[in-house]
Amino acid sequence: MILVGQYDSPFVRRVAVTLHHYHLRFERNRLSVFHPAMVEINPMMRVPSLIIDGGETLYDSGAIIDYLDEMVGPQKALTPRNGDERRQILQAIAMATGSMEKTISVVYERHFHAPQGIAHEWTVRCMAQLSGALVHLDAHAGEPWYLGRKFTQADVTLGCLIGYLKLRLPEAFPLGRYPHLERLSERCEALDAFIKAKPAPDELMPAKA
Amino acid sequence: MILVGQYDSPFVRRVAVTLHHYHLRFERNRLSVFHPAMVEINPMMRVPSLIIDGGETLYDSGAIIDYLDEMVGPQKALTPRNGDERRQILQAIAMATGSMEKTISVVYERHFHAPQGIAHEWTVRCMAQLSGALVHLDAHAGEPWYLGRKFTQADVTLGCLIGYLKLRLPEAFPLGRYPHLERLSERCEALDAFIKAKPAPDELMPAKA
Known part of the structure; x- marks a missing residue:
């Protein structure tokens, strides 16, 4: 593959x-x-x-x-085929991938417009949507993993979201505001599977061809 | 519910x-x-x-x-839980929902920026991504439904995509360019489930509160 x-x-x-x-x-x-x-x-x-x-x-x-x-x-x-656990995992993923989309919207808005052309109403809305999702996810996060004892696709996706926020939009993830997500991110980034998939310094988006 | x-x-x-x-x-x-x-x-x-x-x-x-x-x-x-058919349906849905996102990106770019502030490079890219997806979907569409004889979630999602394009970004769906998708849309819109979920004239996005 x-x-x-x-x-x-x-x-x-x-x-x-x-x-x-x-x-x-x-x-x-x-x-x-x-x-x-x-x-x-x-x-x-x-x-x-x-x-x-x-x-x-x-x-x-x-x-x-x-x-x-x-x-x-x-x-x-990492996602069961049915049942309550599947629904909970898919819901956390929906909130996390939605947050990725909102982050990318802000990153792209700043990339493709001159500073004076940035749509303030749009970026303010995206940032509010993002913080709404992060507050929700932080309030629902278990310990040590999102669903409690079990490591699932919710953790994979949340770990990737938080890693991306820290890298590209750190003002949306101020240290101390989302303590559960912060600890979850640290646990994820310590895993072999996350370490092997770390972005290299030259992997930047949006990049030019 | x-x-x-x-x-x-x-x-x-x-x-x-x-x-x-x-x-x-x-x-x-x-x-x-x-x-x-x-x-x-x-x-x-x-x-x-x-x-x-x-x-x-x-x-x-x-x-x-x-x-x-x-x-x-x-x-x-409308989506089987596993197997080749599931993969084919999820792939058509991925292409269709991606197309919805690209359409919405163009609609929002035009809504939130003054005409002189629209990011030309961005909207041209979104339109190219959209037409790439539509060409792919049209080439892979069966008859009478996307997968052939069986009506699936691929048809639901494609029908909703095309209905949205006709309504909000008709220049991206010129009549005659995507004949298979056009026929698929007509078949979908004739179904009771689609008729019951038609947007009313006052349901417009992005709408103000």
């Missing part, structure tokens, strides 16, 4: 952490989403993409992880 | 179509995402939200539909 994308994207990183956690072997293609050749891999020029054995290319971190979960089976999968 | 959101959002509409298709009874709260009271329903101020019996509020159209699929069981569910 070949994972396409830079680890600076929290969506790429959550797939990479999942692959490492499952001990699935893969190569990586670090092509930027802004490189013209990306359209040959994904007609929507998005990452992550996962080229699976046989040559089919899968899109979207959620759909890719769903495929990997089925591949490793219910005993190893 | 109470579905929160306006049918002008293709994400809300896909949940509504699914609820109607499953013959699940629900009420609706048409509160705008821009109304300050939305934060009390969803800390991220996003739609759809689904308030389920017992009072828990679910977020994210994909996670909500996953919950509804489990509720109605594998015989009725």
